[in-house]
Amino acid sequence: MLQISISTVSRALKDHPDIAVQTKIKVKELAELMEYEPNSFAVQLRTNASKLIGVIVPEISGHFYHSYIAGLEEEARSWGYSLMILQSNNHPESELENLRLCRFNRAAGVLIAISSQTSDLTAFYRTIDSGTPVVFFDKVPDVKGVPKVCIADAEAAYLAADLIIKKHKKNVLAIFGEKSLSITRKRLKAFLGTFQRNGPEIKLQIAHAVNSDEAGKNAWSALTGPDKPDTIFSMSDEILVGVIKAANKLKLSIPTDISMISISNGMIPSLFEPEITYIETSGSLLGKKSFDVLHRCLLGKPPQGEVMIGARIIEGGSI
Amino acid sequence: MLQISISTVSRALKDHPDIAVQTKIKVKELAELMEYEPNSFAVQLRTNASKLIGVIVPEISGHFYHSYIAGLEEEARSWGYSLMILQSNNHPESELENLRLCRFNRAAGVLIAISSQTSDLTAFYRTIDSGTPVVFFDKVPDVKGVPKVCIADAEAAYLAADLIIKKHKKNVLAIFGEKSLSITRKRLKAFLGTFQRNGPEIKLQIAHAVNSDEAGKNAWSALTGPDKPDTIFSMSDEILVGVIKAANKLKLSIPTDISMISISNGMIPSLFEPEITYIETSGSLLGKKSFDVLHRCLLGKPPQGEVMIGARIIEGGSI
DNA sequence: TAATTTGTTGCAAAGGTTTGCGAAAATGTT
DNA sequence: AACATTTTCGCAAACCTTTGCAACAAATTA
Known part of the structure; x- marks a missing residue:
């Protein structure tokens, strides 16, 4: 329509310096008018890139x-x-x-x-x-x-442990995920390390849960046992949910009867009242x-x- | 490599009936060996379909x-x-x-x-x-x-209303979303209609909330007011969360002090203890x-x- | 044997864009 | 005016596959 070759159009459309300004303008205007869209299949075939x-x-x-x-x-x-x-x-x-x-x-x-x-x-x-x-x-x-x-799994676990220590908790139940997972190992190691260094006097119980239900059971038995923890740390949302359910069943109120802290993306902790303090991993x-x-x-x-x-x-x- | 034309290969690879069986086999074997994969850009360009x-x-x-x-x-x-x-x-x-x-x-x-x-x-x-x-x-x-x-918004609201009626509730607070949303209008209409037909004697309070917090405030004022509802219906997860937070703050236990029902995809209701009864919209x-x-x-x-x-x-x- | 049918395969065009290189036109330099 | 330089543009190949059509060979039929 413009009495212009295909290659000129192609170059005009992508501001190639070889093309005269007024040609570019004409091409672009017409392209706009015709709602021209490059065929991405052809582009991709030619450039071999998507x-x-x-x-x-x-x-x-x-x-x-x-x-x-x-x-x-x-x-x-x-x-x-x-x-x-x-x-x-x-x-x-x-x-x-x-x-x-x-x-x-x-x-x-x-x-x-x-x-x-x-x-x-x-x-x-x-x-x-x-x-x-x-x-x-x-x-x-x-x-x-x-x-x-x-x-930063280690950092997250460290922050959680550190906060627990700073809050002067005395007896902590920490529930982690499957032992074999690298994420579990990293968090567990940093968590334990922090307590050894900064709070060796604090009593620590470690549990592992493969799902929410199991975490709930772990929490339940600890909370009804002889050595009731004052704080429960949950490594993940899934674990946290089980733990909170257990606390609710026992009519324990947070944080007066039991303190909670977890590592989370943030969605789940905000659903509860009070909202759960967590280490954000975004x-x-x-x-x-x-x-x-x-x-x-x-x-x-x-x-x-x-x-x-x-x-x-x-x-x-x-x- | 097979002394064969490109077109024959193309046809052999897609089991075109024109190609001899042994040719197909040879082509396919070599293709497998060479880990040949058709260039989807070219295919798409040719067939004009993705x-x-x-x-x-x-x-x-x-x-x-x-x-x-x-x-x-x-x-x-x-x-x-x-x-x-x-x-x-x-x-x-x-x-x-x-x-x-x-x-x-x-x-x-x-x-x-x-x-x-x-x-x-x-x-x-x-x-x-x-x-x-x-x-x-x-x-x-x-x-x-x-x-x-x-x-099926209407159906979901109907089911919720029907269940409330069947459970012989007497005083219901129903919290819906923004009035202008078509989803709200549909659910509200079906909800009200069901009560008019099947439970006209039941007391009904309707509220609208634009977010979780507002839903919580609605629930709070109803629950602390003179005419305390025995059941709260939440149109959505967002509303439900606000409502439950309010109930928790008031130390009301579910379902003895207050009954809950909602419409949901299922994730949120299962987080609480007891789990919330809901109408599933999957x-x-x-x-x-x-x-x-x-x-x-x-x-x-x-x-x-x-x-x-x-x-x-x-x-x-x-x- | 010639004519027809059936079974295989290849040729070549098409799909729309990009881009190296050469050609033409316009401009600048002596 | 003759030449060099710059600006502007088009030709044609390439990207890889698909597919209509023709061609050829082999098998069948008249």
């Missing part, structure tokens, strides 16, 4: 991952990227299948929280080698040399940060190794 | 939408589709921007929950006309002739169903108009 990021999470449900996704989406969007969400349900095979899907859809990069059973990382290395950066987040493998971004911050790390990879900048998301105390009224 | 579905939600956070996304992802995956998640933050402009992104990424179809302020649907019509089916879910526009899938079911509806559109089947997701009672111990 603006899609694959995100593999164990589960989309779960307060933590969805706030992660929300934060990630916001950040990714601002850079023109879209998200392809995949859930692995904690099955290593699903993870591989999802990774295949990322390759098939030619994702620009992949963000993944691996399941606890995942040990074979060759598929991920192959993806990285083929030019698609992979960034691990939250549940990260125990190897060097891959970009990871995760919560999912949305993790999302934003992990996009940044991936983005650096995409731009070819040197990798950053392991990045930590800090933790901070959010005071409720439960301790 | 396997990506755009999903536009007001917010990814929020218990309802994330269970929706989880259900949707599961169903979509089983049909080979992936999800592109976009959040509109309840801004009509963001919605349009997201719709543009769907077009740009050449999504096969779009699922959208429109914000309450969205009134101009021309952009959606244009997308539909251009060949990309659009299915509305949850928050749907008030027009005919577009595919929609939503929660997000994940809505997700699965809305994929089905979109899928039918993609296959060119006749549209189904409005599809409803049923509601059912989940008994906790709160009433």
Whole structure:
């Protein structure tokens, strides 16, 4: 229509310096008028690059991952990227299948929280080698040399322990998750270490619970036993819920009868009255940060190794 | 490598009947060996079709939408589709921007929950006309002739009201959301109607709350007032949380001092002790169903108009 | 044997964009 | 006026796959 070649149009549309200003203007005006939109299939074929990021999470449900996704989406969007969400349900095979899907859809990069059973990382290395950066987040493998971004688990546990000590508690029940999980080990170690250093006189009972119900039972038996704790620390939301249910059943009021503190993303602690004091491990911050790390990879900048998301105390009224 | 033309390979890989069996076998074996994967950019360019579905939600956070996304992802995956998640933050402009992104990424179809302020649907019509089916879910526009899938709001409110009546409650405080929302109007109407028909003698107080805090204040003033209700109905999770906090502050125990019932996706009610009885409006079911509806559109089947997701009672111990 | 049918395969175009390189036109320099 | 330089633009190849059509060989039929 403008008696102009396709290449001129292409260059005009993206402000190539070779093109005269008035040509650019004419082209852009007409493009606007015609509601021209470049065919992304063709663009992607030609440039061999997409603006899609694959995100593999164990589960989309779960307060933590969805706030992660929300934060990630916001950040990714601002850079023109879209998200392809995949859930692995904690099955290593699903993870591989999802990774295949990322390759098939030619994702620009992949963000993944691996399941606890995942040990074979060759598929991920192959993806990285083929030019698609992979960034691990939250549940990260125990190897060097891959970009990871995760919560400062040790710091969070330290802050919780420190706060308990500062509040002059005397008898603490601390409930952690599955022993085998690396997150549990890290938090437990920092927690115990802090008490040994700063409060060796405080009585400490440690329990492990695989789910909410079990945490409730642990709390129940401690609270009805001979050596009733004055404070219960919960490593996660799931545990916290079980603990609070137990306290409610026993008609104990918080914090007069029993103090509570937990590590959480923040949603759950705010549901109760009084709100539960917790150490915040922000999912949305993790999302934003992990996009940044991936983005650096995409731009070819040197990798950053392991990045930590800090933790901070959010005071409720439960301790 | 096989002394065979590209077209033969292409056909062999997809079991075209024209190709000899032994050729197919040889091709497939070599393809496997070389880890050949078709370049989806080229496929998409050629076929002009993607396997990506755009999903536009007001917010990814929020218990309802994330269970929706989880259900949707599961169903979509089983049909080979992936999800592109976009959040509109309840801004009509963001919605349009997201719709543009769907077009740009050449999504096969779009699922959208429109914000309450969205009134101009021309952009959606244009997308539909251009060949990309659009299915509305949850928050749907008030027009005919577009595919929609939503929660049976009236049924849910009816079930709640009916249960309250059957339990012989005498004085009910019902807290609803913003008056202007269509979801509020539908639920309120069905709720009131049920009481008029089946329990006209029951005392009914209606309140509207725009957030959790306000719901808490409503509950507080009713519970401390002269005409203390024996039951509180909450239209949503957000309201329920405020109400329970108020009850906790007043040291009222559930259900002896005050009965509770709500409409919910199920996550929140299970956090309390006793668990709250609620009418389930399943997000994940809505997700699965809305994929089905979109899928039918993609296959060119006749549209189904409005599809409803049923509601059912989940008994906790709160009433 | 010639004609027809069936079974296999290849040619070439198409899909829309990007980009290196060369060509033409406009401008500047002696 | 002749040449060099800069500005502006178009040609054509490339990205990889899909698919209608034609071609060829083999098998069948008349």
